[in-house]
Every structure is written in C-alpha cells, then in structure tokens.
Amino acid sequence: MTTMTMAKALNEGLRAAMRADEKVLLMGEDIGTLGGVFRVTEGLKSEFGPRRVLDTPLAESGIVGSAIGLAMRGYRPVCEIQFDGFVYPAFDQITSQLAKQTYRHGGAQSFPVVIRIPYGGHIGAVEHHQESPEAYFAHTAGLRVVAPATPHDAYWMIQEAIAGNDPVVFLEPKSRYWPKGEVDLSASGAALHASRVVRRGTDVTLIGHGAMVATLLDAAELAAAEGVSAEVVDLRSLSPIDYAPILESVRRTGRAVVVQEAPQQVSVGSEIAATVGERAFYSLQSPVLRVSGYDTPFPPAKLEGVYLPDVDRILEAVDRALAH
Amino acid sequence: MTTMTMAKALNEGLRAAMRADEKVLLMGEDIGTLGGVFRVTEGLKSEFGPRRVLDTPLAESGIVGSAIGLAMRGYRPVCEIQFDGFVYPAFDQITSQLAKQTYRHGGAQSFPVVIRIPYGGHIGAVEHHQESPEAYFAHTAGLRVVAPATPHDAYWMIQEAIAGNDPVVFLEPKSRYWPKGEVDLSASGAALHASRVVRRGTDVTLIGHGAMVATLLDAAELAAAEGVSAEVVDLRSLSPIDYAPILESVRRTGRAVVVQEAPQQVSVGSEIAATVGERAFYSLQSPVLRVSGYDTPFPPAKLEGVYLPDVDRILEAVDRALAH
Amino acid sequence: MATDAIRLLSPEGVLIESEENAAWLPLISALSEQQLLDFHRQMAVIRRFDIEAGNLQRQGQLALWIPSLGQEAAQVGSGYAARAQDTIFPAYREHVVGRIRGVDPMRIIELLRGQDHGGWDPKQHGNFHLYTLVIGSQSLHATGYAMGVAFDGAAATGDPERDEAVLVYFGDGATSQGDVSEALVFAASYQTPQVFFLQNNHWAISVPVATQSRTPLYRRAAGYGVAGLRVDGNDALAAYAVTRTALDEARAGLGPRFVEALTYRMGAHTTSDDPTKYRDDAELEYWTAHDPIARFEAFLRGRGVGDDFFASVAEEGEDLAADVRRRTLALESPPATKIFDHVYTDPHPDVAEQRAWLLAYEASFGGQA
Amino acid sequence: MATDAIRLLSPEGVLIESEENAAWLPLISALSEQQLLDFHRQMAVIRRFDIEAGNLQRQGQLALWIPSLGQEAAQVGSGYAARAQDTIFPAYREHVVGRIRGVDPMRIIELLRGQDHGGWDPKQHGNFHLYTLVIGSQSLHATGYAMGVAFDGAAATGDPERDEAVLVYFGDGATSQGDVSEALVFAASYQTPQVFFLQNNHWAISVPVATQSRTPLYRRAAGYGVAGLRVDGNDALAAYAVTRTALDEARAGLGPRFVEALTYRMGAHTTSDDPTKYRDDAELEYWTAHDPIARFEAFLRGRGVGDDFFASVAEEGEDLAADVRRRTLALESPPATKIFDHVYTDPHPDVAEQRAWLLAYEASFGGQA
C-alpha cells in the first residue's frame, strides 16, 4: 500500500501498461513534453520516447481517427482529450467509427482504443472545462464507459481498460485528481465493470460515480448523524452497468437516490432509475429519485456550486425518499 | 383538408415558412437542384433562388457552423442533414455552439436554427442510413427536439419550429415520408411541444414517436381484438416532453410501455420510464416497460426487422405489463 | 480536361512519348504485356459486373448499388501501382481496386444487399480495408495506419520490395470534410508513408465540384506541405505511373503524397439517384467520348492485341455477371442473432442478456429464430 | 523571422521605405499622427491591464487569465484595419481588438472570473463577437455571418465606407482543426467578404507550430483558392496595412483573404500554464528583443514623439489597472437563478420548473437564494 493522488495513480497505471505491452502508445495535445495539462502523463515521454507518447496536432477528430488506424495496425492507443468539452469534435469518429468498427469487421479485428477524458466540475474553470458527457457515450453501443472514484481504482482500472480489447471511454473525475488515497500497486483489481458497495446501510441506497462518490459518502455520514442509514454504491462502470449489487441493495432498502453531475434529462441517472424501477419494482417503497445537474448548460464557475449536486441536495432527496 | 405525403407536407410547410419570412433560408447537401435525396425541398430552389436554398459543400460541421453565423446575421437557417448517421460530424457545432449560444449571449441574440434530420429505420438501407439519434440531442440542454408522426403534424410542426426562436432538432421519420394522410393547410396546429393521445384506452398506455406511432396504433388494434384496451400517446416532442397527457393516462391505466427505435440504454425511453416511475409511482400497477432497438449498432438491412420494435414485440411487452 | 493533368495516353489511345512525360514513361515500358492486358481485363470485367449489380438492385436484390462506371482507369492504374505489402483504404466505389487486391465481388454485393456492414477481413484480402460510407472518415484511419507503419520501421528502410506504404481513396466532395484536412495535417506532421488518392469525378451526388473548390483540388496538398499532382484519371497508364511513383516516394520516407485523378462518374451516384435532374447531356456525351476503357482498348489494339483477347475478356465478364447473379439469388438472410455478434470483442453482459432474450422470445413463437 | 513576411518597421523601429513595400506605404502615410499615437496607446495600456489581470488571477480573483502579451502589434494593426461597419470574431486572446471595438475590459475579467460565459452584446460593442474557447469553432460562425453579409448585398457595392467585411481571428494550433478547413471551403465557395487572420504565436500551449505544419501556414489558403499573405506580426504598421488591404479587397467582392501574422506568445499560454517546462530561454530572449511595443515606441520617438506622451500612456495604463482591480474586488456573485436565464429564448417548461424548484429549495433554508 502506498499513498498517492489519482493523477499519480493514473500516471503509474499508464506506465505499467506501457511497460507491459510495447504496443500501448499515448496520444493527445500537450501530453508529451508538458506531461498533460493535469500532469497525468508526466515523465512518460522521457521514459518511452516520442513515438510512444505523441504530442499531436490540435485536432480531436484527428486524434481519435488516427488512433483507429493505429489500432488497425496492431497498436493500443490511449488518447487524451484535454477537457470534457473538447471531445465533441471527435464525436463522429467515436460514434460512427470507433464504436462500430469491431461490428463492421465481424470480429476480424479488435479496436482496443482508450479515450481518457478529464471530466466534471468542482474546479472553478471556464466554459467547456467542467462538463459530464457520459450520457452520450453510454448511449452508444460498442463503447464501454467507466469512471474511477479513487486513486486505487484509477490505478487498476486504467490498466484493465488498456488491456481489454474494446474501445473504452475512460472518464477521470478531475476534481479528484489531487486528493490522496491508498493505492495497492500489487492488487490486480476487480473486473472492469464491477460496481461496488462502498458503505453499508439499510434505509436508502445512494448511487453515483466519479467525484460524486465522495459527496455521497459525506451525505451518508451526515444522514447517519440524523439516524438514517444510507448504503452507497460506486457505479465505476456506466456502460455496461453492473446492476447486481444495486438491485440487491435496493431490494433491502426499498429506496434509491441516483446522483450525478450531468444534466438529468436522458442521462445515465435516467437509465438507472428506469432499470431499478423495472427490476426492483415490488421492492420499491418510494420512487427512485435523481439528483443531477440542471437541464441547462454548465453555468459560469461562480455558479457551479448551485448547479452541482451537493450534500444538501442529496439529503433533501433522501428526505423525500423516506417521506414516501 | 387535402391528402398528401409527409414529404410533400414538409415541402409545403417549408414553402409557407419561406414565403412568410424572407430571412428563412435552407441549406444542406443536394437540397437545391436535386430537391434533396428525399425530395423534401423539391421546387424550392426554383421558387426562392440559390441564395435562399443553398447546395452547400459536403461538410456537416460547416453547414451547422455557418448556419450559426447566419443566425447571428439575422437569418433563420433550416439545415438538412442528409441522413441520421451523418449528423455526428456536426456534433461539436450543435452541442458546444448552437445549443449554448443563447445562454452565452445572455439572451442578447437568438439562434433560430432548425436542423432537419431524416431518421429511423424500416427503409432497408445501408449502414448510417437508419439510425435514431434523438437521445444525444434530448440530453443536450439548449436544444429542442421534435418528431412528427403524420403529414399533418409535419406540416405545422416544421413551421412552428422555424417560427420559434430556439434551435430545434427536427427529426423526420423517413419511413413515413411516403404514406399519405390528411393535411389541413389552414389549421395552425397545437403548441410545438404538445404530446397527443391518438387512441383512447383503459388498460395500458403505449408511448412513442415518429414511425413508432403507426406501429403502436396497429398494436393497439390487435390488442383490442384480444380484449385489451390500449391508449396510445404520440410524444411529438422529445425535449421538452409534455408529460401531462402521459401521466394522466398512466394514472388511469396503471401500466405503460414506451417504444422507440433507438437503442435502449440512456435513451428517451429511459427518461420517460424514469419520470413516469417517479411521478406516477402510486398509480403504477406494473413497471414501466421499454421496447427499443437493441444495444448494438443498427444492424445490416436484412436484419432490421429483428432489430426494430414491431407489433409482436410491443404486444409481448403489453402482456408482460398486464401479467404483473 | 485541364492542361495541368499528367497524361500518357491520348484520348485516341496513343502513348504520348513527349519530353514532359519522360519521367513516367520508363514505368510504362517496365510493364509486361500480361500486365497491360490485366489492366484492361480488370476494368472491363468489373464494368460488366457493375452493370449486373445495378440490375440486381433494380430487381430488388440489393438495398443499393454504387457504380464505379467511368472511373475504372483511375482505379486500375492506382490499384496496380500499389505493391503487395501496401495497405489500401477505399471509400465505397473502388470495386476495381478491391478485385485487384483479391476481394470477391460477392462481398461487395452482400454489403450493399444489407447482409453485412463489412464483408471481408482486410488482412486476408490484400490489405484492402472495408468500405467507409461516412465521407472522409477513412482518410484518418489511413493516416493512423501509416503512422503505425512508420513507427514500426516498416518504411524508409530503402528496400521498395519490403517497405510499406498506404493508399487512401476519397472523392471530390470528401475534400470539404474537416477529417480530410486533419488527415493531411497528421500525415504531414508524422511524415507518413502514404498517398492520398482523390478521384475527382466532378460530382458529389448532385453537387458539382465547383461548389467544393474553385481552385484545382490537387493544390490543396501544397498548403499542408504535401506534394500534389494531377493526373488524367481516364488514362490508366498515367494513373499507374504517377501513383506508383508517389507510393514509392512515400515508402522511401520522403513524406506523404497527394494525387488527384480527373475522371467522371458516368452513371448515377447510386441506384437511388437520378442524374438527369441535375446534369447536362452534353457533359455526359463529352465524357462518354473519353471512356477510359475504350481508350485502353484502342491502346492495346494499337499494340496489336486482337479480337480474341477482347472476346475472352467479354466472356469473363459475362461469366462473372452470371456467377454473381446466381450467387446473389442464392443468398439467405443472416441469422437473427447476428445482430449481437462482435458488437464487442470481449464478453459483454448486456449483449449476452439481450441475445438470450431474443432467442427465448423467438422460441416462444415456435422456434423460428 | 521568415523572409517571406511583409515588414514595414524594422526591429529598430525604422520605417522600411523599400521598393517591395511600395504598395503598403501609402496606407501608412494616410494615418494621422493621432492614429499612430493611438496604436501605441492601445498596445501599452492593454499590456498593463494584462499584467494586472494576471496578478488578479494569482490572487484568486479570476478562474483563469489569458494574456495577449507579445501579440499586441498583430492585434492593434488588424483591429484598426477594420472599419466601423465590420464584424469581428475573436478567439480568446484579442484583448487589444476588443478594446478598440469598445468592449470594457471588465467584461473579459468577468468572463474569466467565471461570472458569465459571454459578457457583452456584440451589436452594442463594435460588432466584436464573444470569445470562443473551442478552438476554431468561430471560423465557421464568421464565414456564415459573412455569407449573410453577401446575401444581404451589404458588400461589393463599391463603397468602402459602407460595404461590410468580416474579420476572424485564430491561432496556429487552430489551423489543424477541421472546422477551420471547412470555414475556408465555405468562404471560397460563397466568395465571402471575409479575412482570416491567423496569429501564429509559434505555440499551441506546449506544442510548437512545427507539429501543426511543416510549411508556412499562410500557404494553406492558396489550396482553397483564397489569397494568403504573411506579415511580421510584431510590426503594427505591417499588420495594419496588409489587413486593411485584405479587408478592403474582401468588402469589394474580390473574395476571402487570409493573413498570417508571425508573432510570439511572450507569456504563459494562460495562468494555468508553465512555459518553462517546454521552451528555451533563448527563444524568449530573441522575441523579447523583438518586443512589438518597444519597436513601435522607437518608431514614434524617431518621429519626435516625446516622453510626455509615453508618460501619459503609462498613466492611463496605471489608471486602468487600478480601476480594473477596484472593480474586480467589488464584484459580487451572480444570483443563483442566473443558471436558468436565457437557456432558451422562448419559454421552456423544464427550465421554468427547475428554476421554481431551486427557489423553493433555497427558501427552505431560510431564503438565502
């Protein structure tokens, strides 16, 4: 066990993946000499050289499109998109090409391309730098979508994502880059898509991913002080979603609140509410509630505190769930 | 009342909008001299000239991006995307620019841009020509998303979409372009976002949009023969969704089945199931069920019949809903 | 035909042994008689196939047909210019190139019938990649692949028999797509061993090339630091010599190259299209008079190739057409569960669950699945 | 500095009255003394403001600061080249141009503090559009706007005092984005009255311009049929003369133009950046010696402008800095409900509902909303 930030854990995970397989290469804007705007790739260009850590031209479609070609050549490209809001120029290559290539090739060829996206709010940044675009990818068949919540998960999940044979959108909760946590560099980790119960409880199930997991734990702590026992599930994977622990939990608690930073409409939260509503129908004592970003563009930084779900809004929903 | 196809109704609606406001202009690939690959814009270039009906270069981001600039100049551009699967190159301009411009401008400027997309399956076409991308747009705050199911709705909805002051993604169910229906050219239509009950029933509420509405009506007819009374709601608008008629219906029937061509995960159907599950919780006698495309890429044409929801799959879900 | 296009065969089929062609002519002399005959055979046989496929579409057997009619010379010349170790990324109209690289035309039939979205494994078929229907996308895949070739040290070793190059096809309409520009940027930045081959067939469905560009398109390349040339695309020999040279330069590590072949889409864009709505008879007449296959036939006849050969080619075309018709009519629908195959490479719980559901559902009707 | 760049002022600030500059010099002679002084004033005052804004960011008052340091000449020359009726689409670093067009620098402060995503109404502020943070996007907006100008008949009437043109700014990194290529395609196709103004400051964050292009970027334009020129971007007079001419040609209906200004980002990319990680001291030294403001000051002094003027400019800079600091410290957070304002122009039920919910929710805490 060692203590490190998520940024460092990702760095170590990438390093381990690159050492394990020389076909792994990194590409993106400013990831080489600079080490990425979040320093996640720091030191990797000097260790592995400019042919394995590529400072690309400034073009996201170019990055993903050429990564597809590199995958056809047998490489395992890991692309960095500098910020969440800059992934959209690559959307066509991701949606119509990357996600569908394995299918189109009838399995004759795999497309092990990982797209790393620092995502989400809480860092007080300007427009396009605080978004949560997971719904777009989770709706797209052919992609896998994951988001670690802790340094330890980041460490093994990035390696699992790279080692797998499918395209993975790897969402990194950028507000969690700097807090430190325990990382077991020798542990091999769980299956990439396994959700996990991070706190046991009996009255209500709180479900979230990425930076929201820490907020949910805070909320559960406060709820406990008020006599409410909340179970917290870290989704880890947004596509596919590992429903078994969620349904098991909801069948016990009878109540669920799904929390996310993304806008609510047609979101991963909607999907979970729909599926839990369907599969745990007879166990539910109150409707599955969602706490999300509002259905507006991500607001100016000074208002992100209003926009993003916080402990108070989560507890308000818990109260509503329990009031039923 | 006159009888015409949806393609013709759209053509007449566009013509009426262009006559009413000289700032309305059409842009897209092959929409001028050819009249569009579906002939929806037939005759408009000869009536309004090449400055109001633009055969653009082959670049979707260019089309939407320049439409934004034209809107800044006071125009009301109506863009045609040739097929559903070709909208993704424009995704950045739609998501990060068009959807957010009004917000960014603090209302100093409106962005009345309509993006027409022939969408959906049932026409036996090759890859990228049969998709239902509505979830991507319905998740995006700042856009409105609508889809007519009949020639009459197409006629007035396209005019409402153009007359409104917000960006609208206007989804045209291409398999419904050719069947004829009654169109009242003098009726002004409902509010753009009003859903409508198209068949009354008491046992189960069937909800859908676009080409699925006709399928739902067929299913309801067959269900009636088996003694099941199904109510059918045509959503018409996917963002915002007009829930009042839906909730009113579900509160009566206690059962709902949402049907769509799009893949199920993180879809408009998920949103409706989540919201109905939340707002009609105490009325539901069985879980809200979804019948959707599978969570795979849209398959080769020979298999679209397997992929797309049909009467049998809808009735199977109705049976399940009633069995609870 | 613009005067800045390289032309080795006159419209009458005469080899133009001019001063300015001096650089290219040795490449033509180096072609064996058999190779020249093959140029013609591939063009003529695929044209016959093309007509048959169009008929099959009209008879409801295919969802769509995309003819290569009129563009055979650009394709046969560039296709044969590629060496065995090269990798090719087509758009969707390169039936001649596919045949040269060993793709059974039935795979293209099946694709456009709606049986499959791909159809062949590029690795097993002359490194000829799948058709790409989203305009311009493949240009980036080709560039990425070529980056990989360079990173692997599989180019620029100085051995043209082993050094690899990449050839990517796209149309005049495609040049307007941002992806093609980004592909040029990446290619120039990584100095990929790659040739961009533009078939300027003068139309993007109903839109004339003048809407895409008011300046000759081969000049686009220079702005990216990529050397560009224009060739008479209805002249198979010019297409061959120029592409051959470009590929060999690229494989030698001299950087990416760009070739614009001026040709003409003599037929409809696809069977869904009606070109009489938007283009002149005169234009079609001009280009019919410049038919690439007729030109090559005249060239061969000028070299003494006789009726026997042309009759054998016609017969081969008829045989292929008949065979394709027969095999098309014998095609069966793929099994329903194919919709779930290879959505992912690794196991996926949702796909497995939906597949199981479909099987159980179909079984409930009495096992028609 | 590349030799193909147009330069009117030597690095020592001497006007180069050479043969090859003959076409441009009359434009400079036509500038009044006051105009020349204003060139300097705007550059120097914004540089002082820029430093203050950087300090405010470091003190936690701003989310980010984007300096224009080093690029003032390219901006002041091109900014003054635009006529009142012209419309300008900046990227995000054009503080000098914004000031010329009447945007209060506080609006930029508020944007980068995170109070607002926009900040001003272009129609009320010299037709200076909002900053666009997604690289290259604004190039298409500018082209669309310019299409509208052409469709309105507001250009090419022959009256330069009334004919409108559009000026769009972007960086060297942006040239790699597909959108910029598509903007060139559309501009050429519709022959828009528009100037593409590229500030090549040699870096895109940590990536040198050589990664984006191995050939001079102004040559990119010719491949689209757009005339392109390169100018010494640290020479305010050259930037002025060339952009003025390009805009006047564009407004006259001669088609779009492209100007590459060679300049240098002397500071960090933004306050989040640390350029010592990726660039040489020597490079910075070279460019510091070529500081555009120092060059212009030398030019003015050569014309007899004295200390008084420079002192008054320094004072104006100090005043602005103090004023901006004072006003920044006085800023209050926007009201919570601002997140719902103007998401749509027409009423929207979901927004209304969520807004009402928020108000009720905040009221439940005792009305802090």
Ligand SMILES: Cc1ncc(C[n+]2csc(CCOP(=O)(O)OP(=O)(O)O)c2C)c(N)n1
């Ligand atoms: C991104 C995208 N937009 C639109 C289309 C529809 N479309 C198919 S072919 C075509 C014209 C292509 O023209 P060109 O690139 O010249 O190739 P050609 O068909 O002439 O060979 C269009 C617009 C598409 N396939 N992809």
Ligand SMILES: Cc1ncc(C[n+]2csc(CCOP(=O)(O)OP(=O)(O)O)c2C)c(N)n1
């Ligand atoms: C689409 C997109 N990708 C990435 C970024 C992140 N980013 C912001 S500025 C920048 C570099 C821009 O370089 P350049 O165009 O040369 O302009 P400069 O900042 O040098 O003025 C990058 C990569 C972005 N804003 N937008």
Ligand SMILES: [Mg+2]
């Ligand atoms: Mg073409």
Ligand SMILES: [Mg+2]
């Ligand atoms: Mg730059």
